[in-house]
Amino acid sequence: MTGSLRIPGAGGVLVALAVGLAPMPAAAQQAVERGRSVAADVSIKMWVPAGSVRLMGWDRDSILVRGTVPSTASFYLGGTRSSLKLDVSAPSADSSPGPAHLEIFLPRGGQVSLKTVTASITGTDVTGWISTVSGTVDLRGRARRLEVETLDGPLTLQVEAAWVRARTGNGRLTIEGRVDDIRASTVSGAIVIRNKYADRALFESITGDISYAGAFSDRGTMEFDSHSGTVTLALPERAEGHFRLTSVAGRIDNTLTSDRPRATADGGGEELVFSRGADAARIIVRAFKGSIILRRM
Amino acid sequence: MSAHVPPTTDSPAVPDLPEAVRRVQRGDVAAFEVVYRANVDRVYALCLRMCGDSEAARERTQDVFIRCWERIGSFRGESAFSTWLHRVAVNVVLEASRSTKRRLARVEPTADVDAIGGRMRESSPELRMDFEAAVRGLPPGARRAYVLHEIEGYKHHEIARLTGTAAGTVRAQLHRARRLLMEALS
């Protein structure tokens, strides 16, 4: 699931570094250090199945990769100034390469596409797409766009970004900072959002609780879908908009305003619909069995 | 990488409950049997007393453990596992009762048995002696309030939140339950 990424151009300082393009021999040393000059908006595609990856955005027109890879693995870094590929591969298709531990410095204006299976990922000031199966993800700083998905591990973003898509299965998904256009989903992990301001937001979980605290634009759209978890919205005291909260079989508790929920037509659930202020913003919460809590920040 | 089947009954014996829970979180069904056997009596007791009916209690007990299997990934150890499972059980039973209420409301005139003074089953010598049977004979709302408060130890406001009723209603239900039990057991 990928979206298109706009890469604005950026200038920077060219740093002369050792350049290595050929794949590392299978029986070579364990340490690795590679660097090369790249365009400020370079696109880097990475495959690091296991271990750890630390991504650092910097203000240089170059990339630096250092760390260790298993001696039996094959390490590759190559491509053009605008498009690079980094690969840690096993010597044969039937085996796993083992854990690699890499630090990767790249231009802030660049973008990454990182795929891993179990590697843990940390990063600062990174933009791009990150996909792991059971690794953890922890990203901070500024990003233009981020799309992050993991199956099991916790996912933590402390970022300022225009656009974020984040998904995990059982792990806890935490987003703090300011994200204008945000979408977060889990299967059973909790979703915890502390967002200064959002323009568009969609949060969904099957059984995990969803907790959102923050403001939203006066023309924004905030949507929450929950099968059986509790949805908690903590909003500014004077939050304005059109609110539509429904729970098919759960309860609604509102202490943000004096509006009271009413029973649904079949009497099994509750709904709360009201408008406040300019009411151009839309706040929609749909729950099947979970409860909905609306309160002040 | 070849296909792998999650471990089943061939797994080595699990030493203790916390370890069993950890294994269940990794998909170990054999470990889940350990969890089941360590907790089923407690869960069944809650379900039987809350439902008032052994067939419903059987269904709810099974629902609780299936829900436990589905959601155990979200158990992070902040409380004891038995406490977590107990909350799951209470939620399962209460959700089922709300669903039943909706279903019944479609086919029967709306009538809250509790509101019109639901009765105990007729007292019999055996009933007078059997506390458990007397509890099961309570009207649904009174029974839920009584079981959650007197046996499970929840406070009035906690029961109010769980059941979506006012604390005053919980108090009234609890008082009525005690009166009815007093009559049945005297």
Next chain:
Amino acid sequence: MTDHISEDRLQDLLDERLSAAERHTIEEHLSACGACADRWAAWVELRDRASRAPRGITPPADWWPEIRAAIEQRKIVPMGGGGAGSPRPWWTRPIPAIAAAAVLIVLTAALTTWLTRQSSPPAPVTAGAMAIQVTEYERTVGTLLGQFEAQWRRLPPAAQVEVARNLMVVDSAIREIRTVLQEEPGNETLLGVLLASYRQKVALMEHVTQAAS
């Protein structure tokens, strides 16, 4: 106090919901009134009986086999060596495949709508439109199944288990909502939550499809 203590007050005393002054007044009365003292003793005995109730009750039968069967229905079964008759994974659905290109167009359109959402709030989606989306998601799942299955086998064992558990939760939710929707077909809240569940399922399957390749 010259009148007897009401039943409600005795119960409030039992629940420790009285102020110290109220409690003192009632206790003074109980020490002087035999009838009320007998009633109080009866309430206390009832409370003690509840506290003596066993915490656990042994079920009349062993339900582990049924519970295990319910869980096994959601579990992965071994594909064996590819021999004939090997049981297929539980997520296999006999959904008729439609042209992959058509499915891709529908799915891409659905995703693109979200990815490139305009600044003005979207128009409300009708229940009919939601129902159509549900049908399309089912078709998409059917189209993804083969590739998903193949890629799932390439994952590490622990990841295979996690994928299965996640899909089990999602599928259980979908089944549950669809059951209720049979009685309330136009319920937009249910349809919205159902669509969210399908989005999760498709995203999960796509994640696995990409992860192992």
